[in-house]
Amino acid sequence: MLPLPPSVLADEFDPATDPALRCSRCGAKLRPHGLFFDEYYTEPLYRSESALQAADEAALLLVVGTAGATTLPNLIARGAARAGAAIIDVNPDDDPFAELARALRRGRWVRDSAAAALPPIAARLIASARSA
Numbered sequence: 288m289l290p291l292p293p294s295v296l297a298d299e300f301d302p303a304t305d306p307a308l309r310c311s312r313c314g315a316k317l318r319p320h321g322l323f324f325d326e327y328y329t330e331p332l333y334r335s336e337s338a339l340q341a342a343d344e345a346a347l348l349l350v351v352g353t354a355g356a357t358t359l360p361n362l363i364a365r366g367a368a369r370a371g372a373a374i375i376d377v378n379p380d381d382d383p384f385a386e387l388a389r390a391l392r393r394g395r396w397v398r399d400s401a402a403a404a405l406p407p408i409a410a411r412l413i414a415s416a417r418s419a
């Protein structure tokens with residue numbers, strides 16, 4: 288969590304170009320891929336419509352590193368579930384995606400960190416793709 292830069296509240300604030308919106312650790316731009324409260328996902332900046340369409344066509348949705356606090360990830364997960372995709376939620380903590388995965392026949396909640404869980408999942412997906 289980073290403090291809100293004062294320039295964000297200025298009338299001339301432009302979230303696409305404001306230099307205050309940089310990571311305090313590495314200096315990388317936080318925008319346009321950081322979303323503030325009262326903002327919404329868009330296709331040009333976040334590929335939101337494309338993500339929703341991809342979810343509707345996915346065979347597998349792998350959810351990693353989100354608590355489900357915003358709408359778009361939840362809509363993506365529900366769309367994938369509705370379309371019959373398998374859903375794997377990697378999260379040490381219970382969240383809406385873990386709950387959804389548990390409710391699905393082809394769902395799994397991997398209660399672990401991404402660093403621990405993803406290498407074996409990736410290895411199995413790669414092996415599966417090679418044998419297909």
Ligand SMILES: [Zn+2]
Nearest residue numbers: 310312313314
């Ligand atoms: Zn950084």
